[in-house]
Amino acid sequence: MDWIDMRSDTVTKPTLEMRAAMASAEVGDDVYQDDPTTNRLEARAAELLGFEAALFITSGTMGNQLALMCNTRRGDEVIAGAECHIVMHEVGAAAVLSGANIRQIPYENGLPVPARIEAAIRPDDIHEPRTALVCMENALANGRVVPLDTMREIYTLAHAHGIPVHLDGARIFNAAVALGVDVKELTQYTDTLTCCLSKGLCAPVGAVFAGSREMVERARRYRKMLGGGMRQNGILAAAGLLALEKMPERLHVDHENARYMASLLQNVPGITLDLDSVEINMVFCKIDRELPFLEALPERMREHGVLIGGYEGGEFRFVTNHGVSRKDVEHTVAALQTVLSE
Ligand SMILES: Cc1ncc(COP(=O)(O)O)c(C=O)c1O
Structure with missing residues (x-):
């Protein structure tokens, strides 16, 4: 039976062009960084998304958790929206993998409020945890799109306090399309990014973690630790490349x-x-x-x-x-x- 499947955009299947590209993909061992198709995907993702480097990863959840692992020490606090994916749908991984506490900030009318985020940043006090990271999400899991001004405000205030920003951009291209801007207009307001390839973009598997070269190398080690060294994953990256190049439009x-x-x-x-x-x-x-x-x-x-x-x-x-x-x-x-x- 041909179902009409409206449960999620994660149900999308690879296009015929993706299947053909997967069948003929040139591959190598990606743990040795020898997989030419994965290398091409990572270089192209970095360029399109506006970062120094990018890493092909298994899922959006892995990308968000890599950001937390890269930016926190045990006992640190991460600021995130109370209804965001990291809080609601990542199985409590922040506590397990990073030993981090999440300070959950309620939205107002479905959107984040910069002043609430700023108020949640901890002072330098021996009794309090260290605020190590501010997480944004765009588009939001509730279907809303965070305006550019709000993203700029959150990024600016976090940096004024010396705190890096991570953006869960599982649906960053949906946000860019909704706002009518190039995706780089949004990604300029974050230090690291997760971007999913296997939601509305139709790749069968995978996401991208992007950031500075140094941050991506740190994430590469943690990806290995999590069992995400995937060897001949050029077969998957071939579909991911088409997802990035052709599907946002x-x-x-x-x-x-x-x-x-x-x-x-x-x-x-x-x-x-x-x-x-x-x-x-x-x-x-x-x-x-x-x-x-x-x-x-x-x-x-x-x-x-x-x-x-x-x-x-x-x-x-x-x-x-x-x-x-x-x-x-x-x-x-x-x-x-x-x-x-x-
Ligand atoms: C906003 C958001 N972030 C992250 C993810 C996680 O992606 P994955 O299912 O690839 O782990 C999802 C999944 O639906 C999501 O909606």
């Missing part, structure tokens, strides 16, 4: 489909959403029903050939992606309407 289609979906959902009785909050490929909505109906909704949608994520935080999330067309959006909304009217 089509992300606007996913964004348009998300807004289209939100505009249709707005007219469905019992569904509420904020159209203005639909900035990338994600639509969040509330459904005016009780449990257990809400918990059963994903199963009911499966009967109509649609996969959606579970009920979480009082909301449902729909993610448009390379495998979802405008017609699929219409089918999904119609299916939802049918299920709600039964």
Whole structure:
């Protein structure tokens, strides 16, 4: 069965061109830095993203944790948004891998507030942990896009206190497309970056960690420590290169489909959403029903050939992606309407 899969943009599959490039990729042992395709991907990623160097890694989670490992000592504190991926979805890795504490800063209207971040920076006091890193995320896991001015403010204030900044840019290209700017306009406001290749960009595996040459060499050692020395990974990097070169230019289609979906959902009785909050490929909505109906909704949608994520935080999330067309959006909304009217 051809499912309409709106659970996430991580479900995207490699394009035919990616599969062909993977089949013919030139490879070597990447732990010896001998893999020509991986070397090309890393050089190109550094250039496109505006950094001295980049490292091909297994996942976005690994990139964020490498940033924490590179920048902290045991007992240090990392400032991060209370709802960000590092806090919510990385299995408590900061405590396990870095021995770091995360100071969680609540957003306001779904966005980070620079003044709150500045207020959370610790003074030089023997009783307090050392603030070692400020983490940003863009686009945010809640589907919002952090404006450039806010990023600049956070970067400037962190540096004024001598604190480096890491950006979880799992969806950095979605943020750049939404803001209508080159991705380097955003990445200028961070010291290190995680950028995922296997979400809306369709690579089957992988992400990139980018930063100064020194930081990337430090991350290379930690990547090895985590079991991320991947040998002939040029086969994966070949798809990653195409993800970087070709896929960002089509992300606007996913964004348009998300807004289209939100505009249709707005007219469905019992569904509420904020159209203005639909900035990338994600639509969040509330459904005016009780449990257990809400918990059963994903199963009911499966009967109509649609996969959606579970009920979480009082909301449902729909993610448009390379495998979802405008017609699929219409089918999904119609299916939802049918299920709600039964
Ligand atoms: C904002 C954000 N950061 C990081 C990640 C982690 O990426 P991965 O699933 O490749 O570990 C995700 C995954 O969805 C994400 O949404």
